Amino acid sequence: MLEESFLNVFNKFKLHFYRRVFDNVKEREGSLSAMEAFSLEIIEALGRPTVGQFADFLNISQSNATYKVNSLIRKGYLVRENSQVDRREYHLVLSEKYYSYAAMMSSYEVEVMERVKRRFSQEDVVKFDEILKVMSAELMPECGK
Numbered sequence: 001m002l003e004e005s006f007l008n009v010f011n012k013f014k015l016h017f018y019r020r021v022f023d024n025v026k027e028r029e030g031s032l033s034a035m036e037a038f039s040l041e042i043i044e045a046l047g048r049p050t051v052g053q054f055a056d057f058l059n060i061s062q063s064n065a066t067y068k069v070n071s072l073i074r075k076g077y078l079v080r081e082n083s084q085v086d087r088r089e090y091h092l093v094l095s096e097k098y099y100s101y102a103a104m105m106s107s108y109e110v111e112v113m114e115r116v117k118r119r120f121s122q123e124d125v126v127k128f129d130e131i132l133k134v135m136s137a138e139l140m141p142e143c144g145k
Helices: 002-024 034-046 051-058 062-074 096-105 107-119 122-138
Strands: 078-082 090-094
Touching: 002 034, 002 096, 002 107, 034 051, 034 062, 034 090, 034 096, 051 062, 051 090, 062 078, 090 096, 096 107, 107 122
Parallel strands: none
Antiparallel strands: 078 090
8 A cells, every 4th residue: 555655656756757858858959858857867866976976876888978968068957067175076066057947847846745735734744754854864775865
């Protein structure tokens, strides 16, 4: 029962996200491909990774990751920032253009959470928040932070 309920919610979030990605994928110069949109989501989740960390997470070659990153930089969604520790290394930093795109993409999640707050008691919402934090911090170690 719990697994089925969770998968139903998770799948609805995924389907809504995929619909939004494909609604925003245009066949014109500078627009994001679906793969690029997913790459940006991964870079955001990794939190300022290096190209090597991005490649390692996706289990792809460094050259393949560099190709993807360079395309996203050309389109204005990413910038390179030199590491303070090792100036030869740089981190991938999301641009303002990305955050404008992300705000549009996350509007559904915000809407659903507002519905949760209206539908359930404050106590239930606090408990739900606690459960989600434990899931993220402790029960999903494969996904990093």
